[in-house]
Amino acid sequence: MAVQLLLFVFACIVLSNHAEQSCGIANVQVENEDGTTQVFEVKGLEPVKGESCSICALKPVNFVPQLTALQSNVFLAVGEVASQCDDTNADLPEGLCSSFKDTGDCSKDSVCNHDPEDLADVIMKKGYVPMATGEAETDKKLALGIVLMNSGSLEEAIQILLSVIKENPNTMAAYYILGVAHVRxxxxxxxxxxxxxxxxTEAIQRSTTHFEPYARRAELHLALKDYNEALKDLIRAEEFHPDSKVYFMRGIIHLLLENFVEAEDDFKMNLNKEDHLYLPSYYHLGLTMYYRGKIRNAIEVFKEVLKIKPDYVDASTSLAQAFKELGNLRASRGKFNHSLNINPSHSQSLQLxxxxxxHSGETVKAAQDxxxxxxxxxxxxxxxxMLALCDAAVGKFYDSVKATTKVRTIQSWVLAM
Known part of the structure; x- marks a missing residue:
């Protein structure tokens, strides 16, 4: 019997739904350039259970223990033109990346300390125009479109890109950059x-061997909840350009779709210590192992992640929960306390x-959490x-009934949606 996932997507500003929090594998938050955030949550993880053994007390061979779900927060910026922008430590020309408008050099009304034409010229000469045509005038317009887009002047950027397409309808880069502008x-x-x-799609039809349009379209599919389509595009992107973000995104989608073996393979491909996605990939490798039932392996991964980054709260909480699954409550308590010392407001740590x-009988302390x-x-x-259960356990039946009724009302509202 296959493990079932119930996927809910929340656009935090545009749409806010109430949903059950008890069984999340991962939250994938996709930040749009207009400031909105979309949150992808995995719900309802159930164990794969074997048939009962009627003649012995042993667990059936296909039994997988029920695991309390963990979660992680992943931020994927949607709308970068150049793949180099994913590395925040890279030394790149001004105006190439979306962070340009946040540096103080440019404001949303396009008041810049540097002339956009000059910035575009630098981007073109340094070879950062994606899928450049080789024609100086056209590439300069493409670079200018990138600069204007990254300074917040989306409509002006779109008009420049449309003019390039009008002059030469087969300019693949113009379609690609225009797609990013529409995402923005x-x-x-x-x-x-x-x-x-x-x-x-127009960009891909003009050349099927560039990975960027596939990767950006995959991000768009992800934002639109088309997980299988996103996976197809990422598989194509990886064929042309094995890229750490492609592996990471593909691993996340495999995790969302419960393709745990494939997710583990993708995260293992990202274990280059020099890569900016090394640490989140390493952590998610541990998370994947946890869900495959390889608890001891997951523990070792979480420990290694914490050696590198001791304040990685998700790794600390995951390690605590993994210890709990093995019955090591003392170690589990210590790691939960460590997580809450790092971030006293970390709701997942408080919950777990x-x-x-x-379940250890410390009802009053549990109620406080x-x-x-x-x-x-x-x-x-x-x-x-759980607070309602704690209230009932200490005799606060009125508070318990009131809280339980509230939970049932919210759950009914979610189902009605």
């Missing part, structure tokens, strides 16, 4: 999403530590429900 306008609006999808305390969890994250239904 916000894919929560259907028109922008449709335009961006069309632009990336509260669960551990509750669940109460703080609900204060930090009022929509965390798991913490609300």
């Amino acid at each position: 306008k916000g894919v929560q609006e259907r028109g922008n999403a449709v335009s961006a999808m069309r632009d990336f 530590r509260g669960n551990m305390l509750y 669940f109460k703080k969890c609900t204060e930090i994250d009022p929509e965390n239904i798991n913490c609300q429900y």
